[in-house]
Amino acid sequence: MAQSTHSYSRRVSLAGPSLVTRSWDRGSVLGGVMVAAMLLGGCQSVAGTDRRQLNTYSVAQEIALGDEAYAEMQVGAKAINAGRDYEMVVRVTNRIAAAADRLHPEIASRFEWEVILIDDDEVVNAWALPGGKMAVYTGILPFTKTEDGLAAVMGHEAAHAIARHGGENMTRQGLVSLLSIGAAVMVDPEDRVIVAAAASAYGLLGEPAFSRAQESEADELGLFLTADAGYDPRESVALWERMAARGGEPLEFLSTHPNSETRIRDLEALMPVALEVRKQRLLERGDRPSE
Numbered sequence: 044m045a046q047s048t049h050s051y052s053r054r055v056s057l058a059g060p061s062l063v064t065r066s067w068d069r070g071s072v073l074g075g076v077m078v079a080a081m082l083l084g085g086c087q088s089v090a091g092t093d094r095r096q097l098n099t100y101s102v103a104q105e106i107a108l109g110d111e112a113y114a115e116m117q118v119g120a121k122a123i124n125a126g127r128d129y130e131m132v133v134r135v136t137n138r139i140a141a142a143a144d145r146l147h148p149e150i151a152s153r154f155e156w157e158v159i160l161i162d163d164d165e166v167v168n169a170w171a172l173p174g175g176k177m178a179v180y181t182g183i184l185p186f187t188k189t190e191d192g193l194a195a196v197m198g199h200e201a202a203h204a205i206a207r208h209g210g211e212n213m214t215r216q217g218l219v220s221l222l223s224i225g226a227a228v229m230v231d232p233e234d235r236v237i238v239a240a241a242a243s244a245y246g247l248l249g250e251p252a253f254s255r256a257q258e259s260e261a262d263e264l265g266l267f268l269t270a271d272a273g274y275d276p277r278e279s280v281a282l283w284e285r286m287a288a289r290g291g292e293p294l295e296f297l298s299t300h301p302n303s304e305t306r307i308r309d310l311e312a313l314m315p316v317a318l319e320v321r322k323q324r325l326l327e328r329g330d331r332p333s334e
């Protein structure tokens with residue numbers, strides 16, 4: 044125990060001075076002041092959980108960046124605007140959006156939900172941006188199989204946006220760059236570099252942007268969004284099993300996700316409550332729960 048503490052201190056003392064020296068050499072007092080101000084001002088709780096997160100972006104800034112990234116991601120994308128798959132994707136979006144408004148009105152009420160179905164069978168992915176702009180690639184549909192399966196994916200993605208994981212990641216990236224280049228770069232929402240960083244932080248280039256803690260959080264919040272939207276939350280487990288059974292190279296969608304056994308165990312622990320949420324929702328809607 045004592046030894047591990049000692050080696051940890053040594054690592055810190057080795058890494059610390061060079062980082063600080065570099066920062067203070069190139070930057071100025073401004074760098075330290077900015078970092079301190081960001082740390083003090085940017086700490087808050089995630090909607091729907093008690094986790095504290097560091098996010099120096101305002102919701103309005105995140106939405107603006109999300110909208111800009113959405114416009115950029117649509118350039119060159121082949122959109123599908125009709126047909127059964129499209130109608131299903133729109134229907135799931137609307138139901139998840141309504142559930143988000145009910146469960147997380149403090150943030151979801153500021154979103155304008157929209158979805159694009161992108162015709163690309165090679166991309167096994169889906170994403171959601173702060174502001175509620177979402178995308179589904181046709182390549183994920185063979186895995187989602189049913190509307191409930193698609194709802195599991197879209198609930199998970201919407202949860203990333205509601206939990207403000209994009210802003211949290213951008214804050215982390217921003218702090219890293221502030222520390223390493225001495226606060227020379229101000230965060231400018233108009234800056235293309237920042238938009239590219241946002242695209243990466245929001246998981247537009249695949250899910251690896253998200254940490255495991257964020258993934259577990261999106262699983263939990265997404266499960267309840269799906270259930271409150273009236274979809275069968277058990278489909279999330281079936282979906283991850285299908286994804287895991289695919290084998291071969293890791294899917295973009297799975298690459299940094301918790302291993303499937305852990306995530307399925309965590310989802311199943313929440314399932315009784317999620318099923319109750321769904322039952323209540325269906326009763327309120329006047330539907331008869333099938334089981």
Ligand SMILES: [Zn+2]
Binds near residue numbers: 203
């Ligand atoms: Zn995720």
